[in-house]
Amino acid sequence: MPYEVSTPVFEGPFDLLLHLITSEQVDVYEISLTRIVDGYLSELERLDRFDLDVATEFLLIAATLIELKTKRLLPGRDDTDLDEELQLYAERDTLLARLLECKTFKDAAAELERLARVAGRSFPRVAGLEDRFVDVAPDLLAGVTPDDLAKALVKALTPKPVPRVDLDHVAPIRASVRDALDELVVELPRTGRTTFRALTRHHRERLEVIVRFLAVLELFKRGLVDLDQASNFGELQIAWVGPTGSDATDLSTADMYD
Amino acid sequence: MATEEARAIEAILMVAEEPVEPQLLGQLLEMNPKKVEALCSELAAAYEAEESGFVLVRVAGGYRFQSHPDLAPYVERFVLEGQSPRLSAAALETLAIVAYKQPVSRAQVSAIRGVNADAVMRSLQVRGYVEEVARDPGPGQAVLYGTSRLFLERLGLDSLDDLPALADFVPGPEVMEALEQGLRADAE
């Protein structure tokens, strides 16, 4: 099976976020968004055994968190675009609402589990009809045709569907982060120094920008690029510091995004 | 002492393979289903008082005999197999969403869980806990899912009305506050 749904790590992005926020080690009043973002990023690193559709959701939430974090780092809001800010709050509220929903069903699931465990201690009687009543019983084959029988056999011989994660709906962005990395290790050594804005000028989709951003972060983590932001709202400067001659750049561990 | 009707109920439940609805018992015994329910309660109480090894329970809309939960260790030894494997946390959460939101589409379930729920939904369907109950009348006509009778049986519930109220699980103010704090965008 390609992907075991019940991994010991987090089932989904909300799961992780819930854990990070409500985890006992974190004092309610001292919750640091930075730590949450860090937790997210480190979980992203562990995603190598996950499927891409899971990773995508993680990325989306990580991106929202990074946006929130960026906002929080701002000294004042006088020069902030009000629309942008409202949108950010709306996103935050959506996230909050989804988290609450997730938590609600998590707790409901625990109760269902308890009910099932209690009920599972009692076994039903399914003995069915005693032989002496069989003659009384109506003929169960009434209305069943030989064709029905053949169809039933075909059905019985058909392998039961193997549970699998359907990735079709994420196909268009399937290899985006991987692709972005591949593009960047070719593009960056050539340009040497550039800005994030320049890197994403051809990308209109929000998700495309996010995966490029994550690809840049990945390169930064590997020490292949230097990042610099001269001022708040300043352009994110990206400088290639890895080896030149892109073929030499080993991205094999970036398979985590496949 | 035992009435003919109570004895007939015992006899019928002894040969039934599934929970028998009080309406059906009433029809067979030519008596009011309410009266049937009262009789079944009396019978259940009598078994309880006699410390019987079995119980008479109402589940999935009907009555049936079951082994007493106390004696699970013995019965488990006898049954050996048959105990269905435990559901994963993912399966349980998905099942909870279907149970409370039914009728619900796969896409809606996935949206709530934040991960694609297709595989889990399919395995719940194969196990018989979840089934197709309708089609979305809107465009696309998505298949809508609900819980099955087997789900009720496995949880020992008489009907969906017996599910604990979802409101009971809505996080309390301290969790809300924690979540809000965690996502605060204000500058500090």
Added chain:
Amino acid sequence: MATEEARAIEAILMVAEEPVEPQLLGQLLEMNPKKVEALCSELAAAYEAEESGFVLVRVAGGYRFQSHPDLAPYVERFVLEGQSPRLSAAALETLAIVAYKQPVSRAQVSAIRGVNADAVMRSLQVRGYVEEVARDPGPGQAVLYGTSRLFLERLGLDSLDDLPALADFVPGPEVMEALEQGLRADAE
């Protein structure tokens, strides 16, 4: 009043589908089969004294609960009016496997269906659609089953040769999808 052992016997017999031998009960309860027999007699007498709607009888070398003969008219009505008159999908599939693969053992049927088919096989046998036709000559000498004459009659077939050829039944789209998904998952 009720001893743990007596209660355990009640619990086990309540969930058993076939008569349970005193030897097996003794093994499960870690007690002498003779003692089991004595306890079962006591239980049977108690049900009798209470005018229960069921009886505990010794049959085919074992013990089982049955409906009380007095109440046969009610049980017959239940059988006629209460039971769903159609063969379940599981039963039909099992019957199809026996029809096309005969002679076939229970274990083989279970293997094909992917779930234990013993209970369904037994009910098909009780209904008279399936019967023992031979013994596997190999070790273990498993009982081999085939369809009965009654089965042919009910389906309006002259002989097994008249069963429709399987080639005519191209799997439907949903079956193809399931097959494909099975293959895809394997390939990954």
